Amino acid sequence: MTAPEPVERTPGPAWARRRAAARRAWGEFTRHRAGVLGLGVLVLVIALAALAPLITDADGVDVTRATGGRLEPPGGRYWLGTDESGRSVLLLVLWGARISLLVGLSATLLSIAIGTVVGILTGHFGGWGSALLMRLTDFFLVLPSLVLAIALSTVIGPGVGTIVLAIGVTSWPSAARLVRAQTLGVEARPYIERSRALGGGHLHVIGKHVLPGVLPLVLVNTTLAVGTAIVAESTLAFLGLGDPVAISWGSMLRSASNSGAVTAGAWWYLVPPGLAIAVVVLAFTLCGRAMESVLNPRLRER
């Protein structure tokens, strides 16, 4: 980067402007009732998951110290009944949230990071290298990601890290496409030309102009993608690609299906984890859609 402009370094007015924009965006967001509801649900679920070791006893999820009977229906002692080894389903759902959310979030961060880097690089630089990278992106976009994720995780071996990697590595292309489109949009504006004329290098243009312009979109895309990643986690865990000991909503459903809870009609073991997934994914989706309509006024429907 060559001699930066001292004027652009002073944070004052730019930051005040950004704060004001953020306030406006928040004001607009709060007008979407569904989005606020989604946000509320997410805050609640994340708080419960984070506080699980404090508000419950970790012994309850230990198979060897289970106190209940096999597949007990819901009752006074176990509000949501018990699983096949006598553990409280409610407790398992609470603890399962930790891994499901963690995997969902870290897989999304991985895929968005890859997607953002690829998107900005191909949008900013152009040339045959970018063309090649975009071809590769299109290839991965079309490839059935579950099939690729299965292939990847059989090769690396089952585990939580495997699932994160499998989801992250297979789901970045749509983010890359979106970020690339946005980068091209930002770079077509005159202030980029001005910045270049004043001697701004690639790093300066990307860091100071493209990234801030792209970030809101990336944030929306991340919010929407977390839901998809959580569903993907549960699917991979259900197929047996996760850590067999770790408790997640997906691995609970796998145990439920393997222990004959379906034929026994043990709905209390089957419904809560799936419902938890659906509610959390829906909350992420509602949040993301509200954020999207804040960003893109054309989507505001009235």
Added chain:
Amino acid sequence: MTDALTTVEPPAAATPRGGGGGTLRYVLSKVGAALISLGLIVVLGFVLFRVLLPGDPVRTLTRGAPVTPEGAAALEREYGFDLPLWGQFTRYLGNLAHGDLDRSLVFKVPVAQKIGERLGPTLLLVGVGTLIAVVLGLWLGTRTAWRRGSRFDRTATGIALALWSAPTFWLGLVLLTATGGLFPSGGITYPDTPPDFLSQALDTAHHMVLPTITLVAVVYAQYQLVMRSSLVEEMHAEHLLTARAKGLRDDEVRRRHAVPNALLPTVTLVFLHLGLVVSGAITVETVFSWPGLGLLTFEALRFPDYPLLQGTFLVLAAAVVVMNLVADLLLRVLDPRVRAS
């Protein structure tokens, strides 16, 4: 797993580059791109299941079960592990050219034969499921966009979002528990069904009800939401005002002016997200023991049977690429905007 709830813009692949060239050039470039993708899939299949596979190949193939040295050597020879990596690759390419995908470890028959057996049920399930999902999704998407904000829109969009949020396999399990034996819990026919066509077809249909509902429930939501947002964007277009000013009735404006334009990005996305249908098929077939390629993948996964996994990977990925090519070529015929440029 990729998310298409909100990205309505048609992918760049749908618009021809540069313009100018004729139909032949368009077809050639699309076919060329598809061939490159197929090549990448072939290479990826080799890298995943040969290069990245950890540990001693024979131990991996037998899962550590005891084998005599002669048995191990025979296995090494059969799967070509005695060759250097480059030799393995040329052997793999040569075999692939002859439709030979090695022998399955679980079923002890050639992988290609096993895949051939399982192709029919998957095509049946995915074909019927996608057809219903497309019709239902496009119809509901059009209705909800046209009457957006109404109670019908809120209900239908809410249901679609909820179904889209739920994991496929879970919906299947819940359906199984909820219907409690009303429909068969797995398989494609009962063994004691008479062999004549009518009874077999009826029995298959009976077995298909739950898997199809599950597949449709997960897939249609995406189509509906995409069609809805696509049509909502289209409804601000000025030619609709002209159409109304001309005195066309409301549903004529919708049918003849708004829907055709909104249909194209949606159809493109439908094909672009065929991978989603394939993912859905794997989980649905696993839950309902539907004897198709998805269940085969799961069975291979449990062992794990690497040659079989490689085979299903190649076939499923290649199928999606070929379907996308068909979509691109069809789009050329359907969309005058693509044709004219």
